[in-house]
Amino acid sequence: MTETVDATRPNGPEAAPPTDWNRVFRPHAVAVLGATGRADSPMARPLRWLAERGFSGHVWPVNPKYDELAGLPCFASLDAVPGPVDLVLALVPAAHAPDAVRQAGAASAAAVVVFASGFAEVGTDGAELQHELVAAARESGVRVLGPNCQGIYYAPTRLFATFTAAADRPLRGSSGIAYVGQSGAVGGSVLDIAAEQGLDLTAWVSTGNQADVDLTEIGRYLAADPEISVLAVYAESVRDGAAYERLAAEAAAAGTSLVVLRSGRSGAGRRAAVSHTGAMLGDDTAFRLVSRRYGVVLVDDVEELLAAATVLRGQPRPAGRRIAAVSTSGGAGILAADRCEGHGLALPELAPETQDKLSRLVPAFGALANPVDVTAQLFNTGERAFGDVCSIVCADPSVDALLVLLTMVVGDEAADLAEDLTAAMSGSGVPCSVVWLAGQDRTTRARAILREAGIPVFSSIAVAARVAGALTPDRMPDTAPGRAPLPWLPEAADDLDPATDGGWALLDAIGVDTPASVHAGTAAEATDAARALAGAGGTVVMKAVAPGLEHKTEAGGVRLGVAAERAAAVFDELATTVASLAGVLVQQAVPGGVELLVGASGGRDGWPPVLTVGLGGTATEVHRDVATALAPITPGDAHALLRELRCWPLLAGHRGAPGVDVDAVVEAIVRVGAVVARRPDLAELEINPLIVGPTGAVAVDVLVATRTP
Numbered sequence: 001m002t003e004t005v006d007a008t009r010p011n012g013p014e015a016a017p018p019t020d021w022n023r024v025f026r027p028h029a030v031a032v033l034g035a036t037g038r039a040d041s042p043m044a045r046p047l048r049w050l051a052e053r054g055f056s057g058h059v060w061p062v063n064p065k066y067d068e069l070a071g072l073p074c075f076a077s078l079d080a081v082p083g084p085v086d087l088v089l090a091l092v093p094a095a096h097a098p099d100a101v102r103q104a105g106a107a108s109a110a111a112v113v114v115f116a117s118g119f120a121e122v123g124t125d126g127a128e129l130q131h132e133l134v135a136a137a138r139e140s141g142v143r144v145l146g147p148n149c150q151g152i153y154y155a156p157t158r159l160f161a162t163f164t165a166a167a168d169r170p171l172r173g174s175s176g177i178a179y180v181g182q183s184g185a186v187g188g189s190v191l192d193i194a195a196e197q198g199l200d201l202t203a204w205v206s207t208g209n210q211a212d213v214d215l216t217e218i219g220r221y222l223a224a225d226p227e228i229s230v231l232a233v234y235a236e237s238v239r240d241g242a243a244y245e246r247l248a249a250e251a252a253a254a255g256t257s258l259v260v261l262r263s264g265r266s267g268a269g270r271r272a273a274v275s276h277t278g279a280m281l282g283d284d285t286a287f288r289l290v291s292r293r294y295g296v297v298l299v300d301d302v303e304e305l306l307a308a309a310t311v312l313r314g315q316p317r318p319a320g321r322r323i324a325a326v327s328t329s330g331g332a333g334i335l336a337a338d339r340c341e342g343h344g345l346a347l348p349e350l351a352p353e354t355q356d357k358l359s360r361l362v363p364a365f366g367a368l369a370n371p372v373d374v375t376a377q378l379f380n381t382g383e384r385a386f387g388d389v390c391s392i393v394c395a396d397p398s399v400d401a402l403l404v405l406l407t408m409v410v411g412d413e414a415a416d417l418a419e420d421l422t423a424a425m426s427g428s429g430v431p432c433s434v435v436w437l438a439g440q441d442r443t444t445r446a447r448a449i450l451r452e453a454g455i456p457v458f459s460s461i462a463v464a465a466r467v468a469g470a471l472t473p474d475r476m477p478d479t480a481p482g483r484a485p486l487p488w489l490p491e492a493a494d495d496l497d498p499a500t501d502g503g504w505a506l507l508d509a510i511g512v513d514t515p516a517s518v519h520a521g522t523a524a525e526a527t528d529a530a531r532a533l534a535g536a537g538g539t540v541v542m543k544a545v546a547p548g549l550e551h552k553t554e555a556g557g558v559r560l561g562v563a564a565e566r567a568a569a570v571f572d573e574l575a576t577t578v579a580s581l582a583g584v585l586v587q588q589a590v591p592g593g594v595e596l597l598v599g600a601s602g603g604r605d606g607w608p609p610v611l612t613v614g615l616g617g618t619a620t621e622v623h624r625d626v627a628t629a630l631a632p633i634t635p636g637d638a639h640a641l642l643r644e645l646r647c648w649p650l651l652a653g654h655r656g657a658p659g660v661d662v663d664a665v666v667e668a669i670v671r672v673g674a675v676v677a678r679r680p681d682l683a684e685l686e687i688n689p690l691i692v693g694p695t696g697a698v699a700v701d702v703l704v705a706t707r708t709p
């Protein structure tokens with residue numbers, strides 16, 4: 001089977017007719033076009049499962065070769081079926097799929113699932129066939145799921161409209177967890193592993209090439225479904241930022257937890273960026289920030305996806321980043337502490353009262369502070385001692401989450417411990433995960449007891465720590481849409497061509513301070529400008545202006561401390577150093593201060609724009625001390641963003657040194673964020689450096705890139 005492809009969609013989803021997804025997930029009648037008589041073929045499964053697994057609607061096999069299939073009357077064509085059809089499963093080869101879609105349209109079906117491979121994922125011819133498929137869908141008014149997909153199952157209606165081998169087992173589908181993803185193969189793994197862990201998925205959808213319907217559209221339906229409490233998503237690409245944001249927002253509003261495993265983050269956009277900001281940010285920065293805005297949990301593999309879903313389904317989310325470790329081994333506790341800290345979690349020392357209570361249970365040679373080492377000896381001190389220890393730890397006000405590390409506790413003892421821990425955690429208000437470092441075969445029952453209670457069990461400390469980190473809400477600044485009124489910006493900022501004057505005019509228009517500057521086209525003009533700007537005995541800065549010159553310092557195009565009498569000579573030097581010199585910007589020298597970067601990348605593909613602040617100057621990419629947020633941003637959030645920087649002490653003042661004018665920096669950040677949010681033609685706007693002193697912040701260099709909106 002080939003990888004799925006997110007092909008370009010002709011007559012895109014925006015042109016799609018309104019869809020009643022209830023007709024797809026709760027259909028009254030399903031037609032199986034190309035139903036096969038080859039019972040051993042995987043393609044025989046959908047019809048068999050629809051016939052045998054309690055689906056209560058009509059099931060109509062369609063294939064001119066047969067009179068009867070799976071004990072059901074079989075029809076020669078779709079127009080021969082004896083009633084309205086909601087959903088068509090097309091099991092025919094790719095070349096027949098557009099016709100299947102037209103037939104489904106004629107039968108007034110809501111949607112067709114096209115299982116066949118052989119479309120955009122196989123090259124140009126396949127891409128053309130895929131275009132034809134979508135064109136057929138638009139003409140016929142039906143929606144297409146796939147092609148190159150493995151279909152749908154929806155347990156509440158016993159709709160097993162899939163051929164995935166992972167569904168070839170008894171499935172109750174009672175977990176409240178739904179999966180939607182492009183890849184049916186990854187989806188099959190999620191389904192199978194979940195079922196093995198006793199978490200039968202309630203809904204499962206593979207969207208394949210997403211020629212028409214994409215995972216955000218299905219996700220939104222499932223997120224609003226009261227049967228679903230957790231939506232697990234596997235996304236190979238999320239091309240439409242607005243559609244993803246809508247899914248995240250609707251899931252959050254419905255109280256459905258969203259966990260996303262995303263692959264295929266390419267560096268292409270990063271390579272294309274002209275600014276320092278663009279070069280430092282990954283392509284997925286906007287995706288991550290939107291996810292954070294709506295509390296989406298981001299994970300890195302299938303095991304994490306399921307573990308996160310397990311916690312979200314049965315336990316509260318941690319309120320903060322403070323975690324306690326309770327271990328039967330000192331070594332495992334220390335490993336856990338290291339890994340947790342590596343994922344941004346803190347292990348606070350437990351309160352003296354907590355430690356005092358623990359000391360009555362934990363042997364003297366254990367540890368009480370955090371990690372808590374109960375030692376193997378604990379199990380001699382009483383039947384419920386382990387659960388009591390965990391309850392005491394969870395009651396400590398400094399604990400947001402609990403990580404339990406168990407070593408060689410196996411067999412009946414393991415099952416008893418699992419019961420004890422489950423009882424202790426229920427109603428504790430603190431989420432718990434377990435790492436069990438013992439053979440699965442000797443802890444099978446214990447693991448099942450914990451998972452049943454919504455407590456995930458890991459075999460790896462590193463993975464458990466990563467999931468704990470992913471589940472922890474990010475407290476970095478974030479501005480939900482509508483909460484950030486755009487600051488007043490002069491109308492000039494809306495009308496001006498952003499590239500005018502290399503971006504300086506735009507900064508003036510949005511009210512960011514810039515040094516007095518004069519453009520000099522000749523050496524003589526440079527001397528005059530320097531005399532006017534330098535003041536008595538002072539100096540100016542001279543900067544080369546040339547087409548495509550983005551990083552002037554690296555190109556030898558910046559001269560600092562130029563006295564007026566040297567301005568002409570420096571002009572001539574710059575003319576020889578910099579190719580195609582179009583003139584020189586003579587600037588008033590700005591007194592030294594902290595050099596910051598304030599940048600913004602405008603939204604692409606429906607993603608909101610991203611603001612970046614950081615330590616600026618020429619070593620920006622060396623320091624990589626940056627913080628990001630979605631634009632626009634409020635002054636409060638801009639302030640919080642600055643506090644995230646490692647260089648924050650330089651701004652706030654440290655070791656007796658006075659701080660700088662943070663409010664002026666905040667003002668500049670808010671204004672840059674506002675203009676980028678308002679101007680879709682602004683691809684990048686970067687001030688570097690913004691020199692900030694005890695009073696005021698001045699943009700000393702600016703870079704602008706535009707694009708056609």
Ligand SMILES: CC(=O)SCCNC(=O)CCNC(=O)[C@H](O)C(C)(C)COP(=O)(O)OP(=O)(O)OC[C@H]1O[C@@H](n2cnc3c(N)ncnc32)[C@H](O)[C@@H]1OP(=O)(O)O
Nearest residue numbers: 001034036037062063091092093115116117148149184185
């Ligand atoms: C990562 C992932 O997993 S995503 C990938 C998901 N998809 C896949 O893996 C599918 C890959 N396979 C394909 O694409 C194949 O083309 C399939 C499975 C769709 C069809 O392949 P085959 O079964 O070999 O095609 P075949 O020509 O035999 O047609 C299938 C049945 O439909 C019937 N049929 C064909 N055309 C029509 C039609 N227009 N109307 C009704 N029945 C039809 C055939 O008679 C046949 O039935 P039979 O098996 O009883 O003879």
